[in-house]
Amino acid sequence: MVAVGGAHHIEGGGKILRGVLRFRQWQIAAFLIYLGLADRDFEAFSWKSIRWGPIMRSDLFIGMMSGTSADGIDVAALRTDGIAITELGPATTFAMRAELRCAIRRASGNAIAPRELIEAVTAEHVLAAKTFLSMHSISTSDVRAVGLHGQTILHRPSEGISVQIGDAVKLAAAISVDVVDQFRIQDVEAGGQGAPIAPIFHAALMRDGPLPSAIVNIGGIANVTWFDGTRIVAYDAGLGNARLDDWMRDRAGLDFDEDGKHAVKGKVHETILETALAHEYYSRMPPKSLDRDELSVSNIDRLSVEDGAATLAAISAEAIVRSQQFLPRQPERWIVVGGGRRNPAIMRRLRMKLGNVVDAEAVGLDGDAVEAHLIAYLTARKLAELPSTFPQTTGVVSPVVCGILNLAAKKAL
Numbered sequence: 001m002v003a004v005g006g007a008h009h010i011e012g013g014g015k016i017l018r019g020v021l022r023f024r025q026w027q028i029a030a031f032l033i034y035l036g037l038a039d040r041d042f043e044a045f046s047w048k049s050i051r052w053g054p055i056m057r058s059d060l061f062i063g064m065m066s067g068t069s070a071d072g073i074d075v076a077a078l079r080t081d082g083i084a085i086t087e088l089g090p091a092t093t094f095a096m097r098a099e100l101r102c103a104i105r106r107a108s109g110n111a112i113a114p115r116e117l118i119e120a121v122t123a124e125h126v127l128a129a130k131t132f133l134s135m136h137s138i139s140t141s142d143v144r145a146v147g148l149h150g151q152t153i154l155h156r157p158s159e160g161i162s163v164q165i166g167d168a169v170k171l172a173a174a175i176s177v178d179v180v181d182q183f184r185i186q187d188v189e190a191g192g193q194g195a196p197i198a199p200i201f202h203a204a205l206m207r208d209g210p211l212p213s214a215i216v217n218i219g220g221i222a223n224v225t226w227f228d229g230t231r232i233v234a235y236d237a238g239l240g241n242a243r244l245d246d247w248m249r250d251r252a253g254l255d256f257d258e259d260g261k262h263a264v265k266g267k268v269h270e271t272i273l274e275t276a277l278a279h280e281y282y283s284r285m286p287p288k289s290l291d292r293d294e295l296s297v298s299n300i301d302r303l304s305v306e307d308g309a310a311t312l313a314a315i316s317a318e319a320i321v322r323s324q325q326f327l328p329r330q331p332e333r334w335i336v337v338g339g340g341r342r343n344p345a346i347m348r349r350l351r352m353k354l355g356n357v358v359d360a361e362a363v364g365l366d367g368d369a370v371e372a373h374l375i376a377y378l379t380a381r382k383l384a385e386l387p388s389t390f391p392q393t394t395g396v397v398s399p400v401v402c403g404i405l406n407l408a409a410k411k412a413l
Contacts, residue, residue, distance in 0.1 A: 058086040059144035062132070062177075063376030064125055066151045066166075068220025068292040069245050069339070070104045071255060072096050073125060075132040076372035082384035085204055085377070090136045091369030094128040101255075107153045109293055113165045121151050122167040126174045133175070140177050147379030147403070148181040149371075155184075155195065155291040162194040172408040180379045180403040187389040192396030195289035196223040199234035199393040200381070201374040203227040206335075209363065214331040216350075217370065218340025220245070221290050222320055226327050233327055234393040235286035238277075238319025241339055242292040244312040251305045257313075260343035266310030272299055276315050277322065286326050287395035310345060317349035324354070332356065335363055337370040378402060 058081045065074045073096065077089030096104075100120055107113045125148060133140065148171055150164030168181035184194035202215040202225035212228035220242035226233040241256065248254040248262070257263055276297045281290070297315065300308050324330070337360040340346050351357045360367030378388050387399030394400075 057081060058084070059380065060089070060138070060142055061144055061376040061379045062129070062138075062146040063149075063372040063374065063379065064129065064147060065149045065371040065375050066096070066121075066125075067371060068152055068240075068242055069256075070096055070101050070151060070220075071245070071339075073128045074369060074372035075128055076366075076369040076376060077136065077138065078373050078376035078380075080377055080380045082377070082380035082386050083204075088366070088369070088373055091366055091372055092132050092135060093368055094124075094131065096124065100124060104151055104153065107165075109154055109291075111154055111161055111163055113153055113163070118165045118167060121165050122170050125166055125171055129171065129175050140175060143177050145178040145180055145379050145383060145405075146171070146175065147183070147375035148179050149183060149375050150181055152292075155289065157188050157193045157195070157289060160188055162188045168404070168406040172406045176408050178408050179406045180382045181406065182404045183375070183378055183388070183402045186402050187394050187396050187400045190396045190398075190400050192389055192394035192400065193287055193289040194389075194394060195221075196225070196234050196236060196393065197378065197388060197402065198223065198371070198374050199225040199227075199232050200388055200390070201377045202234075203232055204377070205365065205370075210332040212327075212329060212331045213333050213335065214327070215335045215337060215370075216320055218316065218320075218336060218338040218346065219371065220292050222316055222338075222340065224320065224323055226331060228328070231328065232390070232392055233286065235288050235323065235326065236290040237323040238282060238290070239295055239297075239312075239316050241316070241343075243295075243297060244309060244316065244343075247300070247308050247312055248305075251308065256339070257309050257343065260309075260313065260345045262306045262309040263313040263343060263345035264310075266304065266306030266308070268314040269300075269303060269307060269311045272297065272303075272311050273314050273318065275299070277318060282319060282322060287391075287393060289394070313343055313345040314349060316340060317346045317353075320350060321353045330355075333358055335360060335365070337365065337367040339368070341367050 058079050061078050063076050073094045076091035079086040103117050148166055148168050150166035152164050154163040162184040168179040172179040183197055188194040206213045206227045214226045217223050218240045220240050222237045222240035224237050245256045248257050333356040334354050341359045381388050382403035385401055388402040389396055389400045
C-alpha cells in the first residue's frame with residue numbers, strides 16, 4: 001500500500017526548492033487526474049484527494065451483466081490494472097430462459113425476491129460462466145476475479161434501496177474463482193444514486209479519442225457519460241428499451257422489436273411523446289438515476305403495435321436528445337452502445353437531432369459487450385481499492401470503492 005501525507009513542510013529549502021517541488025506537485029497532480037486516481041480539478045487538488053490502492057499488474061477479469069431488460073447474460077473478459085485497459089477480450093451473450101425472464105418480471109419492484117428465483121438466477125450465471133470459460137479456452141487459474149452484477153429487481157435510491165439478485169458465494173464456489181458483487185449498494189448507502197456506475201469505464205474508453213465525447217448506453221434504461229479529459233458528467237437520460245420490450249411482449253408476443261422492424265413502420269404519436277417527456281424527471285438536474293418501472297407512458301394502449309413501437313422508440317431517443325442541456329458543451333461525437341443501437345428508428349432520430357452519432361462498432365467496440373466489460377473493469381478497481389462512483393456521477397458525497405469480494409473456497413483456506 002502506498003501512503004502519502006497530506007502536508008509537507010520543507011525546512012531550509014528556500015524559495016527555489018519550494019517552487020521546484022510545487023511545480024512537480026502540479027505535474028504529478030495532472031498525471032493522477034489523467035489516470036483517474038484523483039477526481040478534483042487542479043485548483044482543488046490536494047494529496048488527501050487521492051485514493052491510493054495496491055499497485056496491480058494488468059490481470060484478466062471476467063464481467064457478467066444481466067440488464068434491466070432481463071433478456072440475457074452478457075459475459076466478457078478484460079485485461080486491466082483497474083486504470084488502463086490493456087485488452088478488451090472476448091464476449092458472449094447467453095439468452096435468458098423464457099420462464100426465468102417471466103419470473104424476474106414478476107419479482108420486479110419488490111425488495112425481496114423468492115429464494116427459488118435467486119437460486120435460478122445464480123444457476124443461470126454459473127452455467128454462463130462455465131460455458132464462457134470453456135468456449136474461449138480460459139483457465140480459471142488465469143482469472144484474477146469475476147464480477148457479478150446480478151439481476152436488478154428494484155432500484156429506489158431515494159429510499160436507500162438497490163436490489164440485485166444472484167448468489168456470489170455460490171458462483172465463486174462453483175467456478176473456483178473469487179467473485180465481486182454488489183456494485184451499487186455502497187454508493188446508495190453513502191447517499192448516492194447507485195447509478196450510473198459506468199462513467200469511470202466509459203471515460204477510460206474515450207480517453208484516447210476526440211474530446212469531449214459522449215457514450216450513450218441504450219439498454220433497459222438509457223444512460224449518458226460525457227467526458228472532456230478531466231471532467232465527467234453522467235446520468236440516466238430516460239427510458240431505453242425496457243418499455244418497448246414490454247410493449248412487444250404484451251402486444252405482439254415478441255421479446256423485443258428486432259432491428260426496429262415495427263417501429264420503422266409506425267407513426268409517432270406526438271401528443272403521447274410530449275406528455276411522457278413532460279415528467280419532472282427529464283428536467284431534473286443530474287446526477288440522477290431511474291428504476292425501469294418509474295416512468296409510465298399514458299394512453300399508449302390505444303395505439304397499433306407499430307405506432308406504439310414508433311412512439312416508444314421516439315421517447316427513448318428524444319430523452320437522450322433533450323438531456324444534452326445538462327452538458328457543459330456539445331461532444332465531438334456520440335457513441336451509442338447497447339441493444340438500442342440496432343433500432344433504426346432510435347438511431348435515425350438521434351442522428352437527425354444530435355449530429356455526429358456513431359455506433360460502438362464504428363470506434364472498434366463491441367456494443368453488446370460494453371456493460372460486461374464494465375463489470376470486469378469495476379471488479380479490477382475493487383481489488384485495487386480504487387473508487388468507481390463519484391460526486392459528479394451519482395451525487396455521492398465523496399468517491400466510493402464499490403463491490404463486495406467473495407473468496408472462492410480454495411482461496412479462503
